[in-house]
Amino acid sequence: MISTTTHSVEGHGITDYVGIVNGEAIMGANVVRDFLAGISDVIGGRSAAYEDKLAEGRQIAVREMEDRAAQLGADAVVGVMLDFETLRDGxxxxxxxxxxxxxxxRS
Structure with missing residues (x-):
């Protein structure tokens, strides 16, 4: 499945718009990770634990979106946008x- 943030796929013409698809991932961050991230924030470092969690969430959400597109018979997903939010309770x-x-x- 091709997924792109652009509104076209280079070398391919779009023949049909199947519909809007999405995927979601809601993940909890545990107390130890929160504590370590807090230390990194205080001393000015990056929080690898949170970066890893963001990457994992992105992979899950994109895979779910692509699966839904495939179920609709699509060949690609264009105009992909990612949104990250923090919810209560970490x-x-x-x-x-x-x-x-x-x-x-292609012929």
Whole structure:
């Protein structure tokens, strides 16, 4: 499945717009990770634990979005946007949204 932030796929024409698809990932951050992230924030470092959690959330959300596009018979998802939010109680949410499309086959 091709997923792109652009509104077209280089070398392929879009033949049909199937619909808007999305994927979500809501993940909890544990107390130890919060504590270590707090220390990193105080001393000015990066929080590898949170960066890893963001990457994991993004992968899950994009994979779920692509799976939904495939279920609709799409070849690609264009105009992909990612949104990250923090929720109460240390929860992290990632949402991937895009337009599922069918592509003209190369000859």
């Amino acid at each position: 929860m992290l949410m990632c949402v991937a949204t895009g337009t599922a499309v069918k592509l003209r086959r």
